[in-house]
Amino acid sequence: MTTSKLFQLFLVLLFSGLTFLSYQDEKLKLSTQAQLQLDQYANTIKQQQQWQGKGEALFDTLTQQFNFQFFQYIDTSDSGNNFTHGQLAPTEKVNLAKFFSLQSPHTQALDAGRLQVKLSNLATIDSTVARFQNVLFIIWTTFLLISVTYLLLTMRQKRSIRYISMCVENLAKLSFGAIENSRIKGEFKSIGVTFDNSKQLLKAKIDGFHKTHERLSKTAFHDPITGFGTxxxxxxxxxxxxxxxxxxxxxxxxxxxxxxxxxxxxxxxxxxxxxxxxxxxxxxxxxxxxxxxxxxxxxxxxxxxxxxxxxxxxxxxxxxxxxxxxxxxxxxxxxxxxxxxxxxxxxxxxxxxxxxxxxxxxxxxxxxxxxxxxxxxxxxxxxxLFGESRWKVAINDLLRRKAIRFYIQPIRPCRHNVEFYRELLSRFYNSQGKLLPTATVIAMAERHGMSEELDKLIVLNTLRMLIQSPNLDGLIGINISAASATNKSFVSWLKNILSRQRQIAARLVFEVSESGMQANLSATYHFINELHSVGSRISIERFGLGFTSFKLFKEVRPDYIKLDPSYTQEITQDPHNKFFVKMIIDIARKLGIKVIATGVEKQQDKLAMEQLLIDGLQGYYISEPSPLKKEEKSLTTA
Incomplete structure (x- = not known):
């Protein structure tokens, strides 16, 4: 039940209570007046105790002072003196008079007979009803005035509440129109002010959310590098x-x-x-x-x-x-x-x-x-053939055709007493003589379990090239996969091949990624020992990314380690990086392992590495990969 209805109910109960109290008060007054009149009559009739004569004469005498509803005199000795007037049953009252019904009977024994009367209270009742009507008028007129006033105030409040509700609803729809202060009156004015302030704050926050959403949408749906959709x-x-x-x-x-x-x-x-x-x-x-x-x-x-x-x-x-x-x-x-x-x-x-x-x-x-x-x-x-299946066919085709070409990139020594090598970079081509993406070829070969065949192709072509190219002197680096290096059958095959060409084997440096080698240290140890036994050397590339990097120093003892390019590219900005590289160099030198910095693209990177007493440098700033044109010709004629 709403407050307004409760208040109306309270008013009804209050004024009904006042009406009831007024009624009880008037009824008490009426009863008191009737009793006084009855007492006065009783005193008067006592004075007529010795009455002798007709009853009508007695009626006339008493009527001068009292009004009777009923009058009956019965003479005990002479019935001719008997007299009756009025009626014993009261007349039916109308309107409010029926709420003030009152009987005033009295019976008196006289010397000559018996007198029974009922005094008439009509005049007293009429005056009581008149007073009660006036009181009712005042009470319920007051009730009406209060109710109407409250109703008007309530309607005014409801208009303000409806307007505030509409504003809240508009706010929920993110509509931030101006508030009409004239429509928010009375005690709601403070609410209007607070609501307006809250609306402004909410609008500011919503605007902020929109800006954030636009920024996040741009991040989520637009690539930050290219500006393309995601x-x-x-x-x-x-x-x-x-x-x-x-x-x-x-x-x-x-x-x-x-x-x-x-x-x-x-x-x-x-x-x-x-x-x-x-x-x-x-x-x-x-x-x-x-x-x-x-x-x-x-x-x-x-x-x-x-x-x-x-x-x-x-x-x-x-x-x-x-x-x-x-x-x-x-x-x-x-x-x-x-x-x-x-x-x-x-x-x-x-x-x-x-x-x-x-x-x-x-x-x-x-x-x-x-x-x-x-x-x-x-x-x-x-x-x-879909995706990877087509690559399997392509790799089988290049293996069959021995479709490989070599590029070479030297490593520059930083000290005169250090012997370094030139790295061979394999490039593969299709039947039309067009180059295939090297990283994809290697990744797909590993995925299809063809890394060993691809590495054998690289090794055999390298050996053939060195045999047929006597002018190509010095140490030569070959990249092979970690999967092949940790495969005992491949290592056995490789050792057997190199054992037949020990002079060339002594010129070869086999490069293997650290991430693949650290997964199986025992197999790595076996691989390095077997190749050392035929005079070849080992280089661990992309060194420093694994948690077991230093364990490789102790367990397998490679001849070279090539630092991951990330160490070179951040060497001038990150002092922690510089400290880590210096620590690797110091430990490696004590163990007789040479350290090579890769990815050297800028002069400041070169100078920073030289200051750390690095053994060798490799990168586009030092020398870009170049094709082995003469060796390609000899391979073609072979």
Whole structure:
């Protein structure tokens, strides 16, 4: 029950109580007056105790002082004196008089007879009713005035409350219109002021939330490096394309930045970000005249472009322009490739999963076609090989054709009494003579269990090259996978091969990644001992990233360790990094192990490493990888 109804009920009960009290008071007064009149009559009739004569005469005598409702005189000796007037039963009263019913009977024995009367109280009752009516009028008029006043005040309050409620409802709808203070009156004015202040504060906070949301949305849905949409937006776009109500056709283009991992490893993440930014800029330039193109970065190294209302022929022209731009960029940076592109046309109600399967297949095929190539995959005929399966076929093909070329990158010694080597970098090419992405070839070979065959190809071609190239002197470094180095059958094969060519074996330095070696220290120890037994040397690359790095010093004793490029790139900014590198150098020198800094891209990095008394330096600032052209010719004729 609301407060207003409770108050109305209280008023009704209060004034009903006042009415009842007034009624009781008037009734008491009436009873008192009637009793006084009855007492006066009793005194008067006592004076007529010896009355002799007719009853009518007695009635006339008493009527001068009293009004009778009923009068009856009965003479005991002479019935002729008997007299009766009025009626014993009272007359029926109307209106309020019936609430004041009062009887005043009296019986008196006289000497000559008996007198029975009922005094009439009509005049007294009428005056009592009149007074009671006046009191009722005052009471209920007051009640009415109070009720009307309260009702008016309540209506006024309700208007203010309704207005405040409307303001709150508008606030819930984030509507921040000005408050009409004239509509908020009385005690609600303070609420209006507080509400207005709260509204302003809330508006300020909401504005702040909007700004934060915009910033977070930009972060969540826009890649900070390229400015392209994120995978979440791309997924929404694919879902939109897959809806039955979607109309129109277009082309989905996926571009894979195949050299990102290598650039991050050799030059650092900042260089990797620059690489991605350059690719994004080339993509934007290629689509400069295609306003409907939508750009996304859907993974670390993958970009997607959705081009609505375009034919595959027109998209092919864009892919050609991209290939040209990528070729020019490749010549500038000297990487094996920049990116590979897959094109897939889509129609109304295309299935997103099938569309991405086609796109992945197209990119995988493009990667096997040579640097910066593209491939169009309109549909699956059943003869295509998807992603990794196609790579397995491609790796088997290059193993069969022995399709490998070597680049060489020297390591510059920092001291005259230190002997260092030149590192051979393997490059693989397809049947058309176009280079394949090296990192992808190695990763796919390991995934399909073909690392051992690939490493054997590298070792055999290196041995053949050194035998046929007597002018290529000095130590030569070869990269092999950790999977092969920890495989006893491969180590046995390698030792057997090197045992036949001990002079060449003494010139070889086998490079293996620390991350793969530290997983199996006993196998690593066996690998190093076996190669040391035939005169070869061991270099642990990407050293310093594992928790067991120092244990390698004690357990396996390699000939060289190559620090991870991250130590070089941060050597001038991070004093802790410098301290760690210095500690490695000191420990390695005591154990007779030579330490090489890799990823040297700047002069300040070179100087900082030389100040720490590093043994050797390798990086693009020292010397870029260069092809072994003469050795390639000898291999071709072999």
């Amino acid at each position: 995978r979440a937006l791309f997924t929404e776009k694919l879902d939109e394309i897959g809806k039955p109500e979607h109309k129109g056709k277009g082309v989905l283009m996926v571009i894979r930045a195949t050299e990102l991992a290598s650039i991050n490893q050799m030059h650092g993440r900042e260089a990797g970000d620059d690489y991605l930014t350059r690719i994004a800029n080339e993509i934007k330039c290629a689509f400069n005249e295609i306003p409907q193109a939508q750009f996304y970065r859907i993974s670390t190294a993958d970009f997607a472009i959705v081009i609505a209302d375009i034919a595959i022929k027109q998209a092919t022209g864009i892919a050609d322009a991209l290939k040209t731009a990528f070729n020019e960029y490749q010549q500038q940076v000297g990487t094996p490739a920049i990116g590979h592109t897959g094109l897939v046309p889509y129609l109304q109600d295309s299935d997103p999963v099938s569309l991405m399967t086609l796109a992945d297949t197209a990119v995988s095929i493009a990667q096997t076609l040579g640097p910066n190539s593209y491939h169009i995959q309109e549909k699956l005929t059943g003869g295509e």
